[in-house]
Amino acid sequence: MKNMVKLGFIMAIYATVACVSLAFVYAGTQKVIAERQKADLEAALKDLFPQGESFEEVTGTLQSPDSSVSFKNEYVIKQGGTPIGMAVRAVGASYGGPVTVLIGVGTEGKIAGVKVLENKDTPGLGANAANPSYFVDRASGITFYGQFKGKSLSDPFEVKGDVIAITASTITSKAVTRVVKTAGQAAGTWLAAQTGGSK
C-alpha cells in the first residue's frame, strides 16, 4: 500500500512536469497556428471570390440533406455590406477516406469555384482531384475541380454526363461531385431566400 502511494506520487510528478512544459509550448504556438489557419482560409475564400471584401462565418445555418455529406463551416462573402456569395466547407466519403471540399456559390445561382482541401485518395489517381496540373480537358486546360466553376446549380451534376471524371478514379470523381452538388444547392437555396433574387 505504501509502495503504491509512493509510485503514484512519482508518476504524478513526471506527469505534472510534462504537462507544465506542454502548456508553455501550447501557449507559444497556438496563436501562430490559429492565425495561419485563418490566413489559409481567407486566402482560399479570396481565391473563390476575388471581389469579396469581408467574410463572415455563419456556421450552422445550413443543414445537409444528404447523410453522406456533412457541412463543417459556412461563410457569407460580402462586398460593400451586401452578400455576393456563400462558401461551404463540406466533407464527404471518398475512396481513401473523407474528402474535404470548399464550395463557393454566387448569388446568380452558379458555382463560383471549388477547392479540394483535403483528400486521402490514391496518389496519381484520385489525388488528382486537387492537382492544379492535372487536366480533365487537356486542350482547354480545365482541371477537375476547375470544371465546376460557373456551373449552374440546376445542372444534373452527373459524372460522365456533365462532369468529366478523373481517369481511373470514378469513386473520387463521384464523391467530390456529390459534395459539390449537395453543398452548392443548399447554399444556393439559402442565398436566394436571403437576397430575394431569382434562382
Place this chain on the structure above:
Amino acid sequence: MKRFIRIFSNGLIRENPLLMLMIGLCSALAVTTATANGLGMGLSMTFVLLMSEIVISSFRKLIPESIRIPIFIIVIAAFTTIIDYVLKAYFPDLSKAMGVFIPLIVVNCIIMGRVEGFASKKPLRDAIPDALGMGLGYTWVLTGISAIRELLGNGTILNIRIMPDSYQPILFFVLSPGGFFVFSLFIAFNLWLKSRLKPLEEEQA
C-alpha cells in the same frame, strides 16, 4: 571521443533501426511518398528520440523499475506533442502531409526500444550519440527511400522537376507496393555495406 563515434556510427549502418533491427517500419513506408515528408519525419523522430533519451538517461536512477514504461510514455508523448505543435505552427504543409504519423511517433518502436533497451541503463554521454546515430540512421533511410519513390513515381525531388517532361511517372512507386519494393532494395544495399565494413573493423581491433 572514439567511444562517441563508435556508438554514433552503430545506428547508421550496423544496427540501423529500419534496415537491421527492422522496427518502426509502418510509418517509414507510409510517409515516404515525397522527399520533404521523409526528411521531415526523420528529423522530427530524431528530435523526439534525442530529447527522450537525454531526459530518461539523466533521470534513470529516479525512475522506479515497476513503473518505467508509463513514465517513458509520458516523456515521449510530451516531446511528440511539442514537435506536433511546432510543425503545425511553422511548417503547416509538412504537418498536413504527415498527418497522423506525427502523433504516432509516441508509439514508434524505435523510440520505445532505444529508451527501454539503451537510455534507461546507460549514462548520458552514451545516450546522446546513440540517439543521434539511431535518429540519423532512420533519417537517411527515409530520405533515400522517399527520394527514389518521388523521382520515379512523380518525376520530381523536393517538388523540383528532375525528369524530362516526356517522362511518364511510374505510379507503382508512390503506392504502397512500391514502398516495400524500394525498402527491400535498401535492406540489400545495407547488408552489402555492412559486409564491406566488417573486415575493416577487425583489422583495427
